Amino acid sequence: MNINTLTYNDVDQLSHAIKRADLEIYQLESGQFEGTLSKMGNKRHTIDVGRYKKRVLSNATQASGAITFAAIIENSTSCQFKSKQITNTAIACLKEQSETSFDIAKNTTWTLFKTQPKTLESLGFDLSTLTETLITHPDNYISKNILNIKNLITELDQLSFEESILLNEDIIFDRMLSYYIDEYSSTSDYTTMKTGNCDHLAGKVYDYILSHSSYVPTLEEICLVTGDQARTLQRCFKKRYNLSIWTFQKVHRLHMSRQQFILPLKDTNVSKVALEHGFTHFSRFSREYKDLFGELPSNTIKVGKQKLGIT
Secondary structure, eight states: OEEEEEEEHHHHHHHOOOOOOEEOOOOOSSOOOOOOEEEEESSSOOEEEESSSSSSEEEEEEOTOEEEEEEEESSSSSEEEEEEEESSEEEEEOOOOOEEEEETTTTTTTEEEEOHHHHHHHTOOOOOHHSSSSEOOOOOOOOOOHHHHHHHHHHHHOHHHHHHHHOOHHHEEEEHHHHHHHHHHSSOOOOOOOHHHOHHHHHHHHHHHHHHHSSOHHHHHHHHTOOHHHHHHHHHHHHHHHSOOHHHHHHHHHHHHHHHHSSOTOOOHHHHHHHHTOOOOHHHHHHHHHHSSSSSSSHHHHHHHHHHHHO
């Protein structure tokens, strides 16, 4: 079995690499992004491990046919998971097609483990009570199972290519599953993460912004569509995504602009793209773009054209 570890210098590359979920990823912190993603798996189980050097917001719908265990095993500052603040390590269990938002701080290490529902049911777990739950750990504490997960990932990282091919995958997956199961079996102190009305409203705002990327929806327009007051929408969006609606709109528009610069046409123009995404002050657009991505838009276009062979 091969373990693939890839490094990405752009968050858009990273979002395309994660295939098993309907996923949007946004870089939120200024400067050059770098992230690594390690993957291993077969038809029954998969393990993903991610480490980012910038703060990232991701919104995902988990794939059908799989239960997903998620763990924060290293947390440099504070993360947010489905509106729940995590200041240390944590483990969550997500059901099929669960809608999940992650606000991952820089220098955080996360891991996902996907298994089939029938595997957990055969072990005697009631999925209706196990899924959509979160176990958090107090500051300066690391549980035995988090430590075991961390050590197993470290062991896998240190394998040579030849060793990874010879690895007995069933033993590895069984070890990983046993750590998650042991964590849930040894404690009843976990929080349910059933999607409430506030999260539902925030998700509606998020979806509306993404589905209207060709212009900038006003807050008044969003209120008319959802039928809710601006103060309510702002509060719910901030709670779920740890961002104001306006800040997310700007970050989203910068990322949409970047996608056009990474895959440019022959006549791609910075000012034209900026206008298309609601930016009217061109020097400010270039400055905010560089602050977020670590390079000027013109440099992104230049590299994109070189890769595509455009002169």
